[in-house]
């Protein structure tokens with residue numbers, strides 16, 4: 654009986670009457686913002702989007718952060734190092750207004766043990782995230798947990814309520830992480 658009641662509550666939270674009194678299904682809007690220089694984070698973002706698209710009632714908007722002047726490889730590029738060490742990240746990156754989203758996922762490569770500077774610039778410039786739920790995701794070679802923690806800290810500093818953080822290797826999306834993300838999205842939808 655209790656289980657049926659919970660299911661019923663979940664369904665009602667998805668349905669709301671429009672002005673004409675007709676019941677419409679509310680969808681949950683997720684922003685998935687990422688930067689990628691060599692393709693790993695982009696591949697990962699596509700995997701996450703594909704995996705979340707199996708959750709009913711979820712709309713995913715993918716936003717690729719593109720700095721007006723992208724960085725040149727190799728790794729030890731002085732401009733990349735300077736911007737990675739600065740608190741503001743890449744100076745001329747544009748942000749977005751995230752207020753229309755229910756959940757914001759931010760995915761970044763790791764540069765010099767920090768989130769890549771275009772993502773820091775993006776987080777600095779974006780607006781509307783006071784109290785907004787967010788998930789921090791980093792890709793790297795070594796997948797040290799501190800990498801994602803650093804991105805989570807940055808998001809918290811800017812007012813986000815960080816509900817999950819994941820430090821992943823290259824473009825790998827482990828099944829348990831995909832499942833956790835699906836659960837997060839489902840619980841947001843129900844909440």
Ligand SMILES: Cc1cc2nc3c(=O)[nH]c(=O)nc-3n(C[C@H](O)[C@H](O)[C@H](O)COP(=O)(O)O)c2cc1C
Pocket residue numbers: 688689690691692693694695727728729730733761762763764765766767792793794795796797822823824
């Ligand atoms: C400038 C630069 C610095 C990097 N620093 C690190 C690092 O400190 N630790 C690490 O594990 N990987 C590091 N990497 C590897 C990248 O984090 C990793 O390959 C990432 O998945 C690349 O994402 P992308 O293909 O989306 O650009 C670095 C790569 C670059 C280009």
